[in-house]
Amino acid sequence: MLYPIRTKPIIKEHIWGGRKLLSIKKSQIGRMxxxxxxxxxxxxxxxxxxxxxxxxxxxxxxxxNEIVEVYMGDFxxxxxxxxxxxxxxLLVKTLDCAQKVSVQVHPxxxxxxxxxxxxxxTEMWYVQSSEQDSVIYIGFKRDDITREEYLEHVANGxxxxxxxxxxxxxxxxxFIPAGTVHALSSGIVVxxxxxxxxxxYRIFDWNRVDANGKSRELHTALAVDAIDFQSTADKxxxxxxxxxxxxxxxxxxxxxxxxxxxxxxSLERDYFTLDSFVIYECVDGQIxxxxxxxxxxxxxxxxxxxxxxxxSVELKGLGTIIESYAR
Numbered sequence: 001m002l003y004p005i006r007t008k009p010i011i012k013e014h015i016w017g018g019r020k021l022l023s024i025k026k027s028q029i030g031r032m033x034x035x036x037x038x039x040x041x042x043x044x045x046x047x048x049x050x051x052x053x054x055x056x057x058x059x060x061x062x063x064x065n066e067i068v069e070v071y072m073g074d075f076x077x078x079x080x081x082x083x084x085x086x087x088x089x090l091l092v093k094t095l096d097c098a099q100k101v102s103v104q105v106h107p108x109x110x111x112x113x114x115x116x117x118x119x120x121x122t123e124m125w126y127v128q129s130s131e132q133d134s135v136i137y138i139g140f141k142r143d144d145i146t147r148e149e150y151l152e153h154v155a156n157g158x159x160x161x162x163x164x165x166x167x168x169x170x171x172x173x174x175f176i177p178a179g180t181v182h183a184l185s186s187g188i189v190v191x192x193x194x195x196x197x198x199x200x201y202r203i204f205d206w207n208r209v210d211a212n213g214k215s216r217e218l219h220t221a222l223a224v225d226a227i228d229f230q231s232t233a234d235k236x237x238x239x240x241x242x243x244x245x246x247x248x249x250x251x252x253x254x255x256x257x258x259x260x261x262x263x264x265x266s267l268e269r270d271y272f273t274l275d276s277f278v279i280y281e282c283v284d285g286q287i288x289x290x291x292x293x294x295x296x297x298x299x300x301x302x303x304x305x306x307x308x309x310x311x312s313v314e315l316k317g318l319g320t321i322i323e324s325y326a327r
Contacts, residue, residue, distance in 0.1 A: 002074055002307040003294050007044055007052035007064060009094075014039025015210055018098025020189055024301040025094070028055070040095055043303050044279060046088030047198050064088045077276040077308035080326050084196075089326045090256055092279060092303070093192040094128070101184040102216070103137065103159055103204040107226040108178035112199055115222070120178040123194030124251050124258060126322055127172040128283050131187030135165040136174060138182050138233040145229055154220055159204045166233050173238040173250045173260070179228030180236060191281050193324050195255050201226055247323065258324040263287050267315040269323075271306070276325040278306040278313075285319020 009025050011032060017039025022032055025041050032038070044064065045052045052064040059067060067075050069086045080089055095101075106121035113119070125136070140150075141164045153159045163181070166174075168188065176182055181203065184190065201223035205216050238250045240260065247261040261267070263285075271278060280289065282298040289296040291310050298304060298321065306313055315321070 002309045003057050004296050005054055005305040006056040008055040010042040010050050011038050012040040016099040016101050018096045020096040040093050042093050044092040046196055074309040075307045079275050089196055091194050091196045095190045097184045097188045099186050100206050102202045103183040104200050104202050105181050105223050105226050106178045111226050118197050119195050121195050121197050121199050122178045122255055123176045123192055125174045125190040125192055127168050127170055128189040128191055129170050130168050134168055134187040135185045136168050137163040137165050138236050139164050139231050164233050174236050175251050180231040193256055255327055256324055261321050261323045263315045263317055263319055269313045272311045277308050279324045280304050281322040283320050287315055287317040287319045290314040
C-alpha cells in the first residue's frame with residue numbers, strides 16, 4: 001500500500017536569489033552554504049538532471065520517477081500514467097526573488113516539441129509573501145503592442161517601458177499560459193506549479209552581470225515567435241474568496257488544477273473519482289494529514305504527495321495549503 005510521499009527539496013543557486021529558502025526549507029534540507037544566493041527549491045520534480053528523491057517511509061531514497069515506473073496508476077492515476085508515462089507530470093517549486101527575475105517567456109507545446117522535443121511550459125504562481133513595493137510583470141501596458149515595437153524596445157534595452165507591472169500581496173494567484181511575457185520583481189516568494197520542463201527564453205536581464213562581469217545569455221530570436229501578444233494581466237490574475245474550513249478552485253487548466261484550501265478544524269477531502277495524485281504545499285500554519293493508515297504533519301514550507309491509490313484524506317489543524325493535481 002502506498003502512503004503520502006515526501007521528497008527532499010533540490011535547492012538551486014541563482015543570481016537573483018536570496019537566503020529565505022534556507023529558513024523556509026530548513027527542516028527538509030539541513031545545512032547549506034549561507035554565503036550563496038538560492039533562488040529555487042524544486043519541491044517535486046521528474047525533470048532529467050533534477051529528479052526528486054523520496055525522503056520518508058520504505059521508499060526512501062528512490063527517485064520520484066522510479067515510483068511512477070513501479071506503481072504506475074496507483075501512484076499518479078491511470079489516465080495520468082497513460083498520458084505522461086514514467087515521468088512525474090508536474091514540477092513544483094518555491095522561488096525566493098531577492099532581486100528581479102529576468103523578463104522571459106516560455107514556449108507552448110507545439111513550439112517546444114518542434115524546437116526541443118519536449119512539452120511547453122504553462123505555469124501558475126501563488127504569492128507566499130511580498131514586500132510593499134513588489135510587483136509582477138505580466139504582458140504589456142497596451143494591447144496593441146506590435147512585434148516590431150517589441151523588438152525595438154528589446155534592442156534598445158527599454159523593454160520595461162512597455163511591460164505591465166501588477167502590485168502583489170500575499171495570497172495572490174496568477175495563471176501564466178505559455179507565450180505570456182512575465183517577470184517577478186524583488187521581495188517576492190512564490191510557489192510555482194508548472195508543466196514538467198525547465199525551458200525558458202530570456203528576453204531581458206535588467207543589464208546585470210555576474211561576479212565575473214558577464215551577462216547571462218538572451219534568447220531574442222527564439223522568444224519573439226513564442227510570444228502571445230494578447231496575453232494580459234487581466235486574463236492571468238485569479239481573484240478568489242477563501243472560505244473558512246473550505247476550498248476554492250483558482251486554476252483549472254488542461255495540465256493541472258489547483259485549489260486553495262483553508263483548514264480551521266477538520267476537513268474531509270474525497271478523491272475517489274479523481275484518478276490523480278494530489279500535492280499539498282503548506283503555506284501557513286500547521287495541518288495534520290490523516291489517511292486510513294497514516295498520520296503526517298505539515299508546517300509552512302513543507303509539502304507532500306497523496307498517491308492516487310488513496311481515496312480520502314482528513315485534514316486537521318489550523319492553516320492553509322495549496323492543493324494541486326494533474327490533468
